Structures are given as C-alpha cells and as structure tokens.
Amino acid sequence: MQSAREPIEFLPDFCTGARVLRVLVVCEAVAIVLALGGSLTDELPLRFLLLSIYLQWIGVCSAAALCLIKRYASPLSARGMALLAYLVLLLVTLSITEITYVAGRYSGFALLLEDASHDGFLARSVGICAVVAALALRYFWLRSAWQNHAQAEMRAKLEALQARIEPHFLFNSLNSVAALIAVRPADAETALEDLALLLRARLSEQGPADVTLAEEMTLVDAYVGIESLRLGERLCLDIDISNTARRCRLPALSLQPLVENAIGHGVARLPQGGTVAITANRRGNALVLEVSNPLAGDAAAVPGNRQALANIRNRLALRYGDAAVLRVDEQADRFTVAMIVPQIAEPKDSSKQR
Structure with missing residues (x-):
C-alpha cells in the first residue's frame, strides 16, 4: 500500500x-x-x-x-x-x-x-x-x-453529502408497502424492489460518480413508483427530455432529490394533488434541467426543502466549481428549480482513431 x-x-x-x-x-x-x-x-x-x-x-x-x-x-x-x-x-x-x-x-x-x-x-x-x-x-x-x-x-x-437519507421518505415508503402487503402483494413486492434500488444508489460504497441522465431517470421512476402507491391519482408526471439530453452526464442522485422535493413539498400537500414537470435539453456544452411543481399558497413551509437544495448545490460546486448552476424560482403557486450541469469532454481513444 x-x-x-x-x-x-x-x-x-x-x-x-x-x-x-x-x-x-x-x-x-x-x-x-x-x-x-x-x-x-x-x-x-x-x-x-x-x-x-x-x-x-x-x-x-x-x-x-x-x-x-x-x-x-x-x-x-x-x-x-x-x-x-x-x-x-x-x-x-x-x-x-x-x-x-x-x-x-x-x-x-x-x-x-x-x-x-x-x-x-x-x-x-x-x-x-x-x-x-x-x-x-x-x-x-x-x-x-x-x-x-x-x-x-x-x-x-x-x-x-451523498450518504444522507431522508428519514420521512423511508418511513412513508415502508408504511405504503406495509399497507399493500395484505391487499396488493404484487404491488408491495414491486415497491420493495424500487426501494431497494434507491437505497442501493444512496448508500453505494463506490462513492460519488457521474451517470447518464437516462440512468438517473431510472431512480426517478423508482421513486415515483413508490410515491404513486401512496398518492394514487393525485400524482401526475409530465416528462419532456430530449434524446441528446438523456446521454448527458451528471452527478448521481442530483435529479432524483429534486423530484422528491417536488412531490413531498408540493404535490403531497395539495388535497387535489398536482403535476410535477421535468424538462431536460442540451444547450451547447451544458445539460439544462428544470423540475417544477405546484405549491399550496396558504400552507406553511416544510423544513428540509432548502437543506436538500443546499446539499445538491454543494455537490455541484465541489464537482464543477462555478461552471454549474442551481437556480430557484418560487412564485405564488409554482416552485421551479433549474440546474445547469457542464458536460466535460471525454478524452479520445487514440487506438480507435488509427
């Protein structure tokens, strides 16, 4: 050694x-x-x-x-x-x-x-x-x-930063699974598989790594699948991601926590529910992501939202410095987070060019 x-x-x-x-x-x-x-x-x-x-x-x-x-x-x-x-x-x-x-x-x-x-x-x-x-x-x-x-x-x-787990998410997920075991065992099994996928990614011993947006969306889908068991038709998703954006890279577990915040601090607090919109495009040498959710105008703020955003902002700063941006736009009835992730060119393999 x-x-x-x-x-x-x-x-x-x-x-x-x-x-x-x-x-x-x-x-x-x-x-x-x-x-x-x-x-x-x-x-x-x-x-x-x-x-x-x-x-x-x-x-x-x-x-x-x-x-x-x-x-x-x-x-x-x-x-x-x-x-x-x-x-x-x-x-x-x-x-x-x-x-x-x-x-x-x-x-x-x-x-x-x-x-x-x-x-x-x-x-x-x-x-x-x-x-x-x-x-x-x-x-x-x-x-x-x-x-x-x-x-x-x-x-x-x-x-x-990556190893932090939101306890409320874990407890809510386990409660949802427990309620389904007796009446919908197949859905409960699927929810446990999705939960295992998320926990494996959050507690990975390999440390922080870059993944493609398509791989990150796998975690987003797993999380949305678990939350859908709890919220049912109250949760809707509007996804608009270009093919070039899906091949872009970003730090693992940077988009999924944004979707988690959008559901937990937005849709879940509205009796009628709402739609979480996810858009992603590549603009030049950067991946531009936006996650938007409805807000309950008269509801009190829930602790943890700002902490999660600060967590992601710190990770981006450590990885990319000033080149990455995390911007928040909070209006009366809508909360939008925009994330800009620079795309670092990968070194060319000279053996393939011969």
Whole structure:
C-alpha cells in the first residue's frame, strides 16, 4: 500500500507541447538572469542570444528525458522517480555543457567560454541545473501532494453529502408497502424492489460518480413508483427530455432529490394533488434541467426543502466549481428549480482513431 504522505504521479506530463513551452520560458528567464549578471558591454545582445540557444537546447532535451521517465518509469515509487529525474537532468546538462565547451572553441559559442576553464564551465552549468531542477521537482512534489489532499477532501465531502437519507421518505415508503402487503402483494413486492434500488444508489460504497441522465431517470421512476402507491391519482408526471439530453452526464442522485422535493413539498400537500414537470435539453456544452411543481399558497413551509437544495448545490460546486448552476424560482403557486450541469469532454481513444 502506498504511503499516505507520498504523492503519486507527481511528475507532470512533459510530452505535451504546453508543458514543453513552459520549460522553454523558464530557460529563457534563466538566460536573461545570466546575461544581465555579466558585464554590460556591447556584446550583451550576442551573449544573451548564445545563452538562450544553449539553455533552450538543455530545456528541450530535459523535457524529452522527463517525458520518457514519465512514460516508462511509472513502476517506480514517487521518491524513486524523483531521484531518477534529478540525476537525468544533471546528466543531460553535463552532456550538453561538455559538447558546447568542446565545439564552442570552433564556433560562435566561444564568447561564452572566455575566461572560463573546462572544470569551471562544467561546474557552473551543472550547479545552476542542480538548483533549478531541485526547486522544480520540489514544486511538482508539493503541488501533487496538495492536489491529492484536495481530491481526498472533496471525495470525503461528496460521500458525506451523498450518504444522507431522508428519514420521512423511508418511513412513508415502508408504511405504503406495509399497507399493500395484505391487499396488493404484487404491488408491495414491486415497491420493495424500487426501494431497494434507491437505497442501493444512496448508500453505494463506490462513492460519488457521474451517470447518464437516462440512468438517473431510472431512480426517478423508482421513486415515483413508490410515491404513486401512496398518492394514487393525485400524482401526475409530465416528462419532456430530449434524446441528446438523456446521454448527458451528471452527478448521481442530483435529479432524483429534486423530484422528491417536488412531490413531498408540493404535490403531497395539495388535497387535489398536482403535476410535477421535468424538462431536460442540451444547450451547447451544458445539460439544462428544470423540475417544477405546484405549491399550496396558504400552507406553511416544510423544513428540509432548502437543506436538500443546499446539499445538491454543494455537490455541484465541489464537482464543477462555478461552471454549474442551481437556480430557484418560487412564485405564488409554482416552485421551479433549474440546474445547469457542464458536460466535460471525454478524452479520445487514440487506438480507435488509427
């Protein structure tokens, strides 16, 4: 088992163009510092150019080496990979510095070698690399540790939010089943199966996960089936979901609690009942959901509705940040909740494109 303090996969992927560009920017910054650290003569622009070429060469080769380490040294522990990366960076710098010193005497790089012995030039270059590489690897290590901690904290919060059960729903469902056992045993059996499906989803040990809207609607149908036993014809459902919306993904148990609120705090409190409307469409890169229910204008507010909405809002914020929206529109006779869930593009499988 991995140590809890040891960051896993701490080394970024240097096989991407964006990461290589960052390495080149750092090398260019070091070139500026070294050029300004010398004498301010007319040869400063040329010295800066030569330093840039020299350091960019080291940067490109170092990025390539880190890319190979990331790709082929993954069986190593994080500490082993860090040590290997550090030694390889020193070796790359030593090799390029040696080539530059030998070939520089016969090229324009001779300007960099003035008043510098072979050992002094090597020691200076490798020393600078040792400091920069140590700082960079330490930054990657701390960054990975922080990300692992943040992800673990987020998973814990999501699991705590997902594991909450509405006791009144459970008691009402069991009472409905108990009343049906003697007179309608088949319906009672179906209700128990629906209840088991809902409890399994709410108490899942796999933690929060994304599901398709079609899969989430399975839980909605199970819940509505149980509530229909209690409310009968007083409960009506109006569903308008496009085919593209059904394939969209959203956090598990994010729509079903909205329907539960719409029935428990709306339809169930009206003597004549009412209709819960569910609409869903995909708009651009987002899934737009709306759940609307009638309200009893003279009825007192029922505790728990706002808590459930806050629960869902917190889950969306932890998963998507500011990109997700949960908006409430409360009128005299109608309560509407709109939820906007961004659709994160899945990585393409390169093996299928060949």
